[in-house]
Amino acid sequence: xxxxxxxxxxxxxxxxxxxxxxxxxxxxxxxxxxxxxxxxxxxxxxxxxxxxxxxxxxxxxxxxxxxxxxxxxxxxxxxxxxxxxxxxxxx
Amino acid sequence: xxxxxxxxxxxxxxxxxxxxxxxxxxxxxxxxxxxxxxxxxxxxxxxxxxxxxxxxxxxxxxxxxxxxxxxxxxxxxxxxxxxxxxxxxxxxxxxxxxxxxxxxxxxxxxxxxxxxxxxxxxxxxxxxxxxxxxxxxxxxxxxxxxxxxxxxxxxxxxxxxxxxxxxxxxxxxxxxxxxxxxxxxxxxxxxxxxxxxxxxxxxxxxxxxxxxxxxx
Numbered sequence: 001x002x003x004x005x006x007x008x009x010x011x012x013x014x015x016x017x018x019x020x021x022x023x024x025x026x027x028x029x030x031x032x033x034x035x036x037x038x039x040x041x042x043x044x045x046x047x048x049x050x051x052x053x054x055x056x057x058x059x060x061x062x063x064x065x066x067x068x069x070x071x072x073x074x075x076x077x078x079x080x081x082x083x084x085x086x087x088x089x090x091x
Numbered sequence: 092x093x094x095x096x097x098x099x100x101x102x103x104x105x106x107x108x109x110x111x112x113x114x115x116x117x118x119x120x121x122x123x124x125x126x127x128x129x130x131x132x133x134x135x136x137x138x139x140x141x142x143x144x145x146x147x148x149x150x151x152x153x154x155x156x157x158x159x160x161x162x163x164x165x166x167x168x169x170x171x172x173x174x175x176x177x178x179x180x181x182x183x184x185x186x187x188x189x190x191x192x193x194x195x196x197x198x199x200x201x202x203x204x205x206x207x208x209x210x211x212x213x214x215x216x217x218x219x220x221x222x223x224x225x226x227x228x229x230x231x232x233x234x235x236x237x238x239x240x241x242x243x244x245x246x247x248x249x250x251x252x253x254x255x256x257x258x259x260x261x262x263x264x265x266x267x268x269x270x271x272x273x274x275x276x277x278x279x280x281x282x283x284x285x286x287x288x289x290x291x292x293x294x295x296x297x298x299x300x301x302x303x304x305x306x307x
Contacts, residue, residue: 032167048252052245056170066177068170068184070238072245076253077167077188 049075095189095222124232163251189222
């Protein structure tokens with residue numbers, strides 16, 4: 001299973017660990033194989049793409065279905081993680 | 092390999108679950124006074140929640156033959172739910188993969204499935220197959236324990252990666268560095284030039300396979 005982030009170009013000098021550090025605390029969209037989207041603030045994730053996020057919202061077919069606080073998503077169901085342009089007050 | 096939720100009607104002499112010693116299973120956390128909600132069914136309570144390194148086990152405090160077990164391989168997600176519109180009490184909300192066809196997860200009109208299916212056809216308290224249950228809530232009487240309980244579930248879930256996880260591509264990340272770094276204060280966009288050709292040249296996976304002249 002390969003993980004992906006929105007966008008096609010590939011970084012050359014950064015390691016996956018650097019990438020993981022750099023997207024923590026950012027708003028992200030996590031898309032599952034089932035098509036469900038989770039949007040929230042990325043807390044942490046590991047090499048299996050297990051994801052912990054905060055202020056999580058669950059979208060099905062583009063519709064908000066549920067809201068959670070902290071959420072944990074099992075990595076084997078994750079299709080991709082994408083950072084979003086939505087910023088939450090960061091300058 | 093996800094087995095989904097199953098019911099259990101046996102427990103060990105100390106009142107807790109039988110642990111699978113072959114998996115070196117051990118109990119990570121015990122939470123008393125927890126109600127369990129399967130799908131849209133009413134809460135079953137009181138019970139005791141045992142979080143092991145392999146599974147979630149809920150055992151009824153009132154009926155020694157009633158309990159439910161779900162392994163972490165089947166827990167596709169879990170979250171803290173404080174949304175009173177979704178459920179009146181703060182709880183851990185979780186989704187379970189029973190190994191069913193994923194097309195059944197959510198219907199195309201946006202409604203979710205398993206939560207709507209009634210459980211009255213199942214025998215509560217006897218060993219049965221609850222693999223159609225896709226949503227589960229754990230409602231501790233002590234709501235202040237939710238944060239810790241959530242973290243314990245994260246820790247134990249991380250102990251249970253898919254057994255076939257080590258495939259080609261496992262752990263590989265593909266990302267758009269410009270997009271990621273552009274919001275970093277002080278990040279230097281000018282130096283984030285990507286040279287895809289250079290990257291591909293360095294990766295031995297893209298080299299032609301060796302051709303052997305003789306078969307032996």
